[in-house]
Amino acid sequence: MLTVALPKGRLQRPALERFARAGITPEEDLASTRRLIVPAGASARFVILKDSDVPLYVERGTADLGVCGLDQVLESAADLLAPVDFGFGNCRLCLAAPRGSKVAEEAAQDGLAAARPSLGVELGRSLRVATKYPRLSARWFGQRGVPVDLVHLSGSVELAAVCGLTDAIVDLVETGRTLEENGLVIAAELLAVSARLVVNRAAYRLKVEELLPLLEALG
Structure with a gap:
């Protein structure tokens, strides 16, 4: 039996549609x-999880495979195979700042390029950034x-x-609507x-006869 980690939220419906086409409902x-x-x-069987928990469940072998955003794959740094880009759930991980702020002004001058090292000097301290993605942001x-x-x-x-x-x-x-409505x-x-x-890497080797047809159908 294959255990599939399925995320709650906006990715769940399109993921279910893809699995249904592959014969798993x-x-x-x-x-x-x-x-x-x-x-x-x-x-x-499906295991229903938060998107951010999917990589851990799959890496540890509690689930054989799962669906999550690329942001969660990279933020978790989990040792996984990621053979299929589903092409749905498209969005961007962005740096955003209040309109008229030094960060926003830097972006306007550099054509939305990266913040410059001098920005911290101009602020008189390190740039303070809130995020759910500390690993990706730090890198x-x-x-x-x-x-x-x-x-x-x-x-x-x-x-x-x-x-x-x-x-x-x-x-x-x-869409950027939340940022716009809050002046960012x-x-x-x-x-x-x-x-x-x-x-899961081990499942890919040990359950290859079950997984390969499914991967072909999902891809």
Whole structure:
């Protein structure tokens, strides 16, 4: 039996549609059931998780494969295979800041390029940035030599910049409407994100006869 880690939220419906085309359909309506493990016939079952937990469950072998955003794959640094880019759930991981701020002005001057190392000097301290993605953010700023004080949040990241807790944020942007309505502008794009199929390395070897036809159908 294959165990599939399926995320809650906006990726769930298109992911279910792709699995249905491959012949794997949950026996219950996931929109109405409160069960966290849902059978999908005799050969598979779905485990319902937060998007950010999918890489861990798959890496540790609790699930054989799963669906999550590329942002979660990279932020988790999990040792996984990611053989399929589903092409849905498209969005961007962006640096955003209040309109008229030094960060926004830098972006306007550099054509939405990376923040410059001198920015921290101009502020008189390290750039403060709120994010749900400390690993990806630290790497991006580090590659550009920008001193940064990262504030790890799990709730509304935009609020941190709006209220002055931080100078900027790094967060996912789909349409940009939330940023616009809260007076924030995109300063730089860190990563283009889409939904990926992730596979446990051991399962790929040990369950190859079950997995390969499914991967071909999903791809």
